[in-house]
Amino acid sequence: MKTANGESVLGRVVRIFEVFGSEVTALGVSELARRADLHVATASRLVERLVGYGWLQRDEDRKVRIGVRLWELAARASPTLPLRETAMPFMEDLHAVVGHHTQLGVLEGDEVLFLERLSSRKAVINLTRIAGRLPLHASSSGQVLLAFAPAELQQRILDGPLRAYTPATPTDPKKLRTRLAAIRRDGYALCPGYIDEAATGIAVPVRAPDGEVVAALGVVVPNDANARMQVPALRAAALGISRSLIR
Amino acid sequence: MKTANGESVLGRVVRIFEVFGSEVTALGVSELARRADLHVATASRLVERLVGYGWLQRDEDRKVRIGVRLWELAARASPTLPLRETAMPFMEDLHAVVGHHTQLGVLEGDEVLFLERLSSRKAVINLTRIAGRLPLHASSSGQVLLAFAPAELQQRILDGPLRAYTPATPTDPKKLRTRLAAIRRDGYALCPGYIDEAATGIAVPVRAPDGEVVAALGVVVPNDANARMQVPALRAAALGISRSLIR
The missing domain is CATH 3.30.450.40 (GAF domain)
Structure with a gap:
């Protein structure tokens, strides 16, 4: 699950973001893990980190969404x-x-x-x-x-x-x-x-x-x-x- | 430079994206590395991977920009x-x-x-x-x-x-x-x-x-x-x- 060069980490992060779309804007972590083809523990850990950076965010009902911060970073430049x-x-x-x-x-x-x-x-x-x-x-x-x-x-x-x-x-x-x-x-x-x-x-x-x-x-x-x-x-x-x- | 749990890879990727803004939309890799506080080799490797995913893109003059794909992922959801x-x-x-x-x-x-x-x-x-x-x-x-x-x-x-x-x-x-x-x-x-x-x-x-x-x-x-x-x-x-x- 872990790699020394980190390539795989980046690949998993990309897979997490690819899951979201105009029809899929909020997901629980297990469903997100399933759709991104990741172990729940792996997805859970990455989601936690991405929430910390504001790239993902959590609803009041614990569902995960794209973070406003990611939109900001991508849109402003x-x-x-x-x-x-x-x-x-x-x-x-x-x-x-x-x-x-x-x-x-x-x-x-x-x-x-x-x-x-x-x-x-x-x-x-x-x-x-x-x-x-x-x-x-x-x-x-x-x-x-x-x-x-x-x-x-x-x-x-x-x-x-x-x-x-x-x-x-x-x-x-x-x-x-x-x-x-x-x-x-x-x-x-x-x-x-x-x-x-x-x-x-x-x-x-x-x-x-x-x-x-x-x-x-x-x-x-x-x-x-x-x-x-x-x-x-x-x-x-x-x-x-x-x-x-x-x- | 490398970590087993990949935390650092994600942190570096975030630092790369944080460099871009409305005034800074295109940068050479060495300047990007300097502003993100990364070794040129590290930045270069990460940029290469991010270009592969479409999260960054290269101009005709080799300068690096935010990829249209990242905007798409962030905006659609x-x-x-x-x-x-x-x-x-x-x-x-x-x-x-x-x-x-x-x-x-x-x-x-x-x-x-x-x-x-x-x-x-x-x-x-x-x-x-x-x-x-x-x-x-x-x-x-x-x-x-x-x-x-x-x-x-x-x-x-x-x-x-x-x-x-x-x-x-x-x-x-x-x-x-x-x-x-x-x-x-x-x-x-x-x-x-x-x-x-x-x-x-x-x-x-x-x-x-x-x-x-x-x-x-x-x-x-x-x-x-x-x-x-x-x-x-x-x-x-x-x-x-x-x-x-x-x-």
Whole structure:
């Protein structure tokens, strides 16, 4: 259980944190140990130490949660904070105009990771969460990022598997490749019902001053004939963000 | 340098992350080692492992940064995310009406930690940053949180030291105690020039359904006679957040 070089300690700590997610925000130590595949005694000792550093915290009912201190450490120096802070005023304006979920995503591994989401209480269903992920082939933000991604990544995604969320999700690699070319040509991705039949995702690229696509700006609106109307507002907001980005 | 129980490894990892902040977002390994008080070889080995887990990442120029993966892990299950997500629509509306920095802070240790800040490009100076901190005695959000904090914490803060940012910063414990009573009575803190002479901070408490103060909602406006006009909009927004909070 113990190692001289400490590698394993770090690995176990990482496993503990990987257990938590948007659906799993608080756990008892034994359940945490089970999910992290650790002995209860080992997990218990590490949790105690991590609580001491504020990286984990305990509820009144003794359940363990992510510590506010860890969020603080990760957020204050996050490499994505400048992008997110630059984008926010434009996202607020876009959100006010469109009146539906507005989100900013970046490529992280083989998925889109959402840095921010502005929501409306009455808006359409949206599977996106802050710090949540969606697959590149199925979401509008993902398709935008994939369309401008390196050829190797495109090939890996096209090689599948391409999960179908609804009958409308594109799962044919040839058709998906054609779609990506269209997104590069048109400058936006419109995805009616690809993830949920009631919703249409629309996304556009956000470019750094050197032209590189660094993020996708998207909205999720009802799946109806009006969805396409939002494209100009999205493109204008993305251009505003790009103009404000300092490298 | 190595320990059998791994305690020290975890302590070193924590020291590495503590080095990063809003002013220090990227560092070479030797500088990182120096600031974390570690041997370069030790730091180098740990950085390598942390890069492998995505908790740190390397720039093109080999500098080390906080990894997007760590932000993701900390943010997706953060205990403060529900509060922040509930508050955001109200904060957006408040921001649109007030036209100046709008922020949400919570009590963390002996300071206020800001979970969110909505900024305007043309707005007045503001020392607040997302995941940044300010002292309880000098900031409007801090004074609100302090006014409703347990007596022990109030006493500890009043015992000082109470740093003066400007000649207007309250540093007399007796006067500060009177101020806290006034904040409890009036339901808001108005802090003209306490942190920067050009700015006035105004904050109000956000209460959970059980009445407990869980956050402070604040704005930072120019230090002039109009500042007090923002109080009703702030109070209405805070009531809206409280009504939407589910325990």
